[in-house]
Amino acid sequence: MGSRTDERHVDARIAALAAAQHGVVHRAQLLRAGLTSRRIALRLEHGLLVPLFRGVYAFGHAQLRGRGHLLAATWSGGSDAKLCDLAAAHLHDLRSSSAARVDVLRPRRAPWTPQPGVRAHISTTLRPQDVVVVDGIPVTSIARTVVDLAARHPARLVERVLDEMVALRVYDQMALDEQLRRPYVRGTRQLGAILRAHVPGTTATKLELEELLLGVCDAHGLPRPRCNDWVAGLEVDARWPRTPVVAELDSVRFHSSRAAFERDREKQNLLVAAGFVVLRFTWRQLTEDPDGAARAIRSALR
Numbered sequence: 001m002g003s004r005t006d007e008r009h010v011d012a013r014i015a016a017l018a019a020a021q022h023g024v025v026h027r028a029q030l031l032r033a034g035l036t037s038r039r040i041a042l043r044l045e046h047g048l049l050v051p052l053f054r055g056v057y058a059f060g061h062a063q064l065r066g067r068g069h070l071l072a073a074t075w076s077g078g079s080d081a082k083l084c085d086l087a088a089a090h091l092h093d094l095r096s097s098s099a100a101r102v103d104v105l106r107p108r109r110a111p112w113t114p115q116p117g118v119r120a121h122i123s124t125t126l127r128p129q130d131v132v133v134v135d136g137i138p139v140t141s142i143a144r145t146v147v148d149l150a151a152r153h154p155a156r157l158v159e160r161v162l163d164e165m166v167a168l169r170v171y172d173q174m175a176l177d178e179q180l181r182r183p184y185v186r187g188t189r190q191l192g193a194i195l196r197a198h199v200p201g202t203t204a205t206k207l208e209l210e211e212l213l214l215g216v217c218d219a220h221g222l223p224r225p226r227c228n229d230w231v232a233g234l235e236v237d238a239r240w241p242r243t244p245v246v247a248e249l250d251s252v253r254f255h256s257s258r259a260a261f262e263r264d265r266e267k268q269n270l271l272v273a274a275g276f277v278v279l280r281f282t283w284r285q286l287t288e289d290p291d292g293a294a295r296a297i298r299s300a301l302r
Contacts, residue, residue, distance in 0.1 A: 010034050011048065018059035021136060022068030026075045027055040052076075053115045067091070070102060071137045076115045077104035082131055083139040084121060085148050091134050092142050094164045095157075105140060105148075125185045143175035151187030155194050162200035171200055199283065209249045212286040213238055213293075220294035222301070232274040234267055245300045246271060247279040249286075 013033050018025050030040055030049075043049040050062040053076035058064055064072070070091060074083045082088075085103035089095045101119045106112065107126045114120070130144040140148060142165065150158050165171040176195070180188050199206060210227045217224050225238035231246060238247040248264070271278050277300045285293050 007039075010039075014059055022071050023058055023060075023064050024052065024068050024072045024075070025049075025057055025059055027057075030057075053118065054113055067135055067137065073102035073115075073118050074104050074137060074139075076118050077106050077120050078112055080108065081106050081120070081138070082126070083137055084145065085152060088139045088145040089149060089161055091137060091139050092145060092170075093168065094142070094145075094161045125182065141175070142170055143172065143179050146176065147179045147185060147187040147191055149187070150191035150194060155190070155198075158191065158194050159198045159200075162194075162198065166200050206249070209283060209286070210237065212283070213247065213249065213281065216286060216290045216293050217297065219290065220298070222294060222297055231276060232271060234270060236271070240301060243301060244275055245277045245279065245297070247281060247297075250280050250282045 010033060014025060014030065014035075017029060017033070027040070035043075040049065044051065044057075049057040049059060051057055052062070052064075052069075052072045056072045056075045058068070058072070070083055070087055073087070074081050081104045083091055083102070084105035086095070086097045087102045087104075090097040101117055103119050103121060105121050105123050105126065107123055112120060126140075126144075130141050131138060132141050133139070139145075146158065146161060146165075149161060162171070176191070179185065180192050180195075182188055197206065199209060214224055214227075216222075223240060225240045225245075225247060227238050229236055229239040229246075231239055236246040237249045239245070248268070250264075268278050279296055279300055281293055
């Protein structure tokens with residue numbers, strides 16, 4: 001072992017490195033810092049390095065905060081591993097997770113020794129845009145995380161994650177659409193089905209939005225519309241029979257992408273040109289201002 005002064009300098013550099021990495025370091029970093037295998041072994045013996053996973057250590061103590069454990073688990077999967085699945089959703093603040101195992105995604109088949117508390121998945125479809133770094137931790141992007149969740153978990157869990165994305169203002173329909181255009185990736189079919197039935201940001205399905213509209217009509221003595229009807233060659237969310245009045249039920253699901261926004265406006269222009277009166281209602285209007293929605297319907301029907 002080198003002089004005590006040299007050792008203290010090396011340990012100071014390692015301490016600074018660990019402090020910037022949630023308290024953890026990996027073996028390659030220790031070697032680059034000037035330690036040899038023998039000097040690493042001595043620090044393990046004296047408790048200055050605490051083993052977490054193979055080749056991954058806590059520095060000084062093992063009382064890691066949550067992100068330190070996530071980073072250590074990711075490193076245990078190899079240099080190309082990324083945090084994924086429930087752990088990725090947790091890191092993106094989309095849901096809390098108390099799972100006993102941390103899921104990591106490895107982009108290629110390479111020698112790997114299974115580690116306690118870590119579940120490794122192999123992916124051959126991971127692209128650079130599917131990976132981001134959050135607080136120093138490589139992790140699947142939000143859109144790719146949602147696809148992976150759809151492949152492995154119940155639809156209701158995915159719906160709640162979509163709702164949280166809206167609440168945190170990170171819902172990106174264009175990014176999800178880009179994932180859905182990759183049918184060879186596991187989870188895209190399931191996610192597509194979920195998005196067709198669910199309205200992100202409301203915990204409601206499209207059917208529930210329609211039920212809200214019908215409830216407003218019933219509560220205010222208005223005639224019920226016919227839902228999912230066809231007029232002028234276009235499907236509308238609601239139409240009052242024998243009148244030119246139709247309603248579209250808007251949600252984040254249908255307005256977060258530029259393409260969807262443009263399609264909605266084109267559809268509305270075609271309906272107006274065909275002589276229809278088009279009303280538009282959101283979840284908030286139907287739940288927080290049903291009287292205002294009823295007044296708009298009554299006025300249009302007159």
